[in-house]
Each structure stands twice: as structure tokens, then as C-alpha cells.
Amino acid sequence: MSRYMVDKFIRAVELGDATVAEYVADPPAFVERWLAGGGTPAGPTDDRVLTEAERAAFAARDFGALYSLGAHPYLLWHFTEAVYEHEYTEGFGWRELVERYRAAVAPQGLVDYIP
Amino acid sequence: MAELVLAAVTPHNPLLWRAMTDPVPDDLQPIAANFARIREAVVSHEIDVLVVIGTDHLRQFFYDNSPAFAIGKADAYHGTWENEVRTFGMEYAELTGHRELADRIAGRSVQPDAIDFSVSLEWRLDHAFVIPLQYVRPELDIPVVPIHANASMPPVPSVRRFVALGEHLRRAIEEWDSDARVGILTSGHMANDVGGPRTFAGSPDPEFDALAAGWMRDGDLDGAIRVCSEVDRLTAAGSMTSQFLNAVAALAAMGGRAADVVDVPESRFSTSPFFLWSTR
Numbered sequence: 360m361s362r363y364m365v366d367k368f369i370r371a372v373e374l375g376d377a378t379v380a381e382y383v384a385d386p387p388a389f390v391e392r393w394l395a396g397g398g399t400p401a402g403p404t405d406d407r408v409l410t411e412a413e414r415a416a417f418a419a420r421d422f423g424a425l426y427s428l429g430a431h432p433y434l435l436w437h438f439t440e441a442v443y444e445h446e447y448t449e450g451f452g453w454r455e456l457v458e459r460y461r462a463a464v465a466p467q468g469l470v471d472y473i474p
Numbered sequence: 475m476a477e478l479v480l481a482a483v484t485p486h487n488p489l490l491w492r493a494m495t496d497p498v499p500d501d502l503q504p505i506a507a508n509f510a511r512i513r514e515a516v517v518s519h520e521i522d523v524l525v526v527i528g529t530d531h532l533r534q535f536f537y538d539n540s541p542a543f544a545i546g547k548a549d550a551y552h553g554t555w556e557n558e559v560r561t562f563g564m565e566y567a568e569l570t571g572h573r574e575l576a577d578r579i580a581g582r583s584v585q586p587d588a589i590d591f592s593v594s595l596e597w598r599l600d601h602a603f604v605i606p607l608q609y610v611r612p613e614l615d616i617p618v619v620p621i622h623a624n625a626s627m628p629p630v631p632s633v634r635r636f637v638a639l640g641e642h643l644r645r646a647i648e649e650w651d652s653d654a655r656v657g658i659l660t661s662g663h664m665a666n667d668v669g670g671p672r673t674f675a676g677s678p679d680p681e682f683d684a685l686a687a688g689w690m691r692d693g694d695l696d697g698a699i700r701v702c703s704e705v706d707r708l709t710a711a712g713s714m715t716s717q718f719l720n721a722v723a724a725l726a727a728m729g730g731r732a733a734d735v736v737d738v739p740e741s742r743f744s745t746s747p748f749f750l751w752s753t754r
Contacts, residue, residue, distance in 0.1 A: 363537050370536065374557050404538075432669025432713040433626065434532055440561060457674050465671040469709070473628045474537055 362429035363474035364408055368393060368417060369430060369438045379441045386442075387418040423463030429472045436460065476575075476650040478643075479657060480519045481728050482512045483690075483721040483749040484610065486528065486661035488562035488601040490743075504739035508748035509609040511735065515752055516610050521657040523572050524611070524618050525579070525643060527724070528602030528661050529625040529717050533557075534594075541592035542631045543639060545580040546620035547573060548595050553604040567604055572617035575656070579619060579646045586646070589638045594622075602717075606661040623723065625662070625716040633702035636719045637695065640726030658727055662720035664738060664745040667712035676744060679711035683738060683745045686718055690725060690749045693732035698722045721747055 371393055372382045382389040390409070398405030409417070416424035422439045426432070439460055440453070447453070485505070494502045516524075533555055535541060553567030580591045603620050623639065624630055647656045664686055665679035672678040682701075689698040702708060702722060708715050725733070728751040735750035 366532070366537060370532065374533070374555065376556055376560055379560075426669075431532065431627075432667075432673075434669070436669035436673060437557065437561060441557065461671065461673055461675065464669075464673075468671060 361408060361410060361413065361474075362431075362472060365413055365425060365428055365430045366434055366474065367407070368409065368413075369425075369434045373434070373438045373441045383442055383445060386420055390414055390417050422460060423467075426464045426470060427467055429470060429474075431472050476647050476652040476654045476656055478647045478727065479655045479753045480515060480521060481658040481660070481724045481749075481751040482515065482610065483660045483662065483724050483747050484509065484512060484606045485663065485746040485748075486602045486605040487743055487746065488558060488564060488605055491605065492563045493742075501741045504737065505741060505746050505748075508735075508737055508739070508746075512748070512750055513610045513612075515750060516616075516657060519657065519752065519754055520655055521616060522654040523575055523656050524607075524616050525575070525621065525647075525656065525658045526603050526607065526618050526660075527621045527623055527639075527658065527720050528599075528606070529720060530600050530602060530622045531626055533600045534597050535622060535624070535627070537627060540624060540627045541622065542624050542635065543589065544592040544594045544597075544622040545576055546571060546597050546618075546622075547576040547580065547593050548597060549573060551618070551620065552598045553607075555598060555600055558601050562601065564601060564604065565608075567608065567614055569599065569607070569614060570617045572619050574652070575647075575650065575654070576619045578650045579621075579643065586642055588642050589635060597622075602661055606659055610659060623720055625719050626714070630705075630716050630719070633699050633719055633722055636723040637699065637726040640723040640728075643723075644727045644729070658724055660720045660724040662717035662747065663712075663714050664718060664747050665711040666714040666717070666744050668714050670713040672712065674743070677740065678744075679715070680745070682707075682711045682715065686721070686747070687736055687738045690721070690733045691736040693725070693730055695722075695725055695730035698725065718747070721749060724749065724751070
């Protein structure tokens with residue numbers, strides 16, 4: 360379990376429009392590219408590690424799994440919105456995404472998300 | 475000496491930015507009316523500087539470095555992030571800082587006795603700061619001292635620290651050798667769940683909302699401290715409910731006296747806090 364890294368990856372995707380587009384275009388490839396990056400002693404630390412389960416959840420955009428892995432709820436909802444909103448259609452919009460999200464997380468109750 | 479002339483608590487719900495446009499939908503009209511009331515109070519109190527207490531939402535501050543309380547000492551601030559423009563339709567803003575008051579609050583070379591602050595000289599303010607300012611002062615022409623109070627990344631400071639923050643602000647303002655008229659603008663939530671099991675399903679804890687409004691209506695700082703000391707209670711009331719603690723700081727800054735305006739309208743989103751302490 361590395362809740363900190365889950366949250367860190369979410370921010371690496373969600374904060375910018377370009378990174379959202381890159382992730383959405385090919386989630387597994389984005390995950391591998393992100394893991395291959397990182398810091399050097401010339402700057403602040405920037406370590407990147409994900410477990411197999413975390414890697415699989417991000418590759419599949421599986422918000423239910425990410426919730427169970429302890430993603431910060433606020434970050435996770437906005438990540439979900441950012442990486443699914445391009446799929447909105449006439450019958451599937453923001454409200455439907457909220458309902459799908461709630462259906463995935465509500466049965467799990469409150470999950471410890473403190474890193 | 476400077477004078478603390480007004481304190482206000484508003485919501486900072488960024489979903490309002492797209493939803494609360496002309497014609498304002500029925501359920502949002504009380505929210506628009508309350509923002510207007512506070513906007514008028516800021517004008518009538520002739521405020522020179524605004525201390526803005528908010529909670530950054532894991533944007534400027536994250537778990538690699540999470541201060542409990544951070545005072546902005548920058549000359550200017552950028553407002554709003556790319557993801558907030560995308561997600562909420564917000565507009566970028568540029569804000570002027572107020573170094574002199576920021577130094578008075580943070581302590582220039584030695585920390586104040588009652589509370590320890592971090593300082594930030596470079597900070598992009600998120601919706602917790604920008605939304606309230608855009609609604610209560612659309613001209614964005616009053617210098618600000620932003621204060622990040624961590625109510626989003628546990629461990630959250632205890633409610634007593636938020637009380638200490640409010641009391642310290644009053645003292646720092648009143649001891650400031652200046653004729654400035656200072657206001658405190660605080661934003662936060664009543665019970666609110668974003669990303670948890672009750673996301674966008676109305677107030678997750680109406681009982682908490684009723685209690686919280688009562689503390690402001692009655693000037694019951696002790697009641698607020700008693701209930702908000704129960705961390706599990708706050709957590710159970712929703713993932714973002716800790717941000718109500720920012721309102722407790724405002725109550726403490728005003729000496730724990732009853733707010734002059736207490737209104738907590740319900741809308742499609744949740745229950746929205748509006749509290750105002752005025753002196754005119």
C-alpha cells in the first residue's frame with residue numbers, strides 16, 4: 360500500500376490539461392512513462408513507485424479499485440471526472456458519472472486514505 | 475491602530491461558477507442573495523485589507539510538504555489552476571498581496587507565541603480563495619493576506635489551533651500601527667462529502683449542519699470546540715467537513731460573539747454557510 364504514490368500519480372494526471380489528454384489516450388502507456396521518470400540529486404526528490412494493484416487500477420481507470428486502495432477522496436473524484444468527461448454523451452453526463460462513482464465507492468464505506 | 479471591522483464566512487463551492495448565472499435558478503437564489511449581502515457589507519465597511527482564510531485542495535500544498543497554517547507573504551498571487559478552469563469553468567485572476575500585514579501576522583523574525591506558522595512567498599491560490607473573493611469583491615482590488623489552513627490533508631490541526639489562529643489575527647491586527655480597516659473573509663463547508671460514499675447527494679449530516687449554525691447564531695465557541703474536537707465525528711460527517719473549522723477561526727477572531735447574520739441555505743449541492751459579523 361502506498362497511498363501517497365496513488366495521490367501523487369493522480370495529481371500528475373489531473374492538474375494539467377495536456378497530461379489528462381495524454382493519460383486518456385493510452386492509460387497503461389502513461390503509467391509506464393510516469394514510473395520511468397523521477398527526480399535527480401539536482402532537485403527536490405521525485406520518487407515514483409506503484410504496486411502491481413495500483414498500476415493495474417490506473418491502467419484501467421478503475422475508480423472503485425483506487426478508492427479501496429486509499430486514494431484521497433477529493434483527488435479521486437476530480438481525477439474520475441477529468442478522465443471520463445470526454446465520454447459524455449446525451450444519455451451519460453456528469454450526473455450519471457456521479458451515480459456510477461457513488462455506486463462503486465458507497466458499498467466500501469469510509470476507507471482509510473491517510474498516507 | 476488598525477481595526478478589525480468585519481468577518482465573513484462563505485462557501486467556496488466552485489460548481490456555483492457555472493450554475494449560478496442569470497437567470498439564477500430558484501434553489502441558488504438564497505446563495506446569490508447572501509453573497510450580495512456580504513459584498514455590500516465589504517463596501518459599507520470601507521475595508522482596506524482582507525485576510526482570507528481558506529484551505530488549499532492538495533494543489534499548492536501536498537503530502538510532500540503539508541503545512542498546518544501557511545501565511546502568504548507574496549507581493550502578488552496568481553489565482554486559479556488549469557484543472558479548475560477545465561472542471562469548474564473558473565476564470566484566472568491576479569491578486570495583490572499585503573506584505574506589511576502578513577509580516578505582522580506571521581511574525582517577522584520570531585514566531586508568535588500562540589501558534590506556529592509557515593510562510594509562502596510563491597503561491598497559486600485555488601478556488602477556496604478565489605471563489606469567495608470573486609463573489610464578495612468582483613473588482614479584486616483589495617489587497618489580501620491569504621492563509622492556508624490545512625483542513626484537507628490529515629493530520630488536520632485541532633480545533634483549538636483554529637481558535638488560536640482567530641484570536642491571534644485579532645491581536646495582530648489591533649496591535650498594527652496603521653489606520654487600516656481590516657476584514658477577515660473565511661470560506662469552508664458545512665457537512666460536505668466530495669469523493670466519499672455520499673458525494674453530491676445533499677448534506678451528508680444535517681444534524682451537524684444544525685449544530686454548526688447554532689454555534690454561530692448563539693456565539694457558542696465552547697460548543698464548537700467540544701464537537702469539533704471529536705475528529706471521528708467530523709470525518710463521519712463527510713470527507714471535506716473539516717473545512718468548517720475555518721468558520722470557527724472567524725468566530726474566535728470576533729471574540730466568540732454571536733454572528734449578526736447566520737444563514738445556511740440548502741441547495742442541490744449541500745448546505746452553504748453564510749455568517750457575517752459586522753460593526754456598522
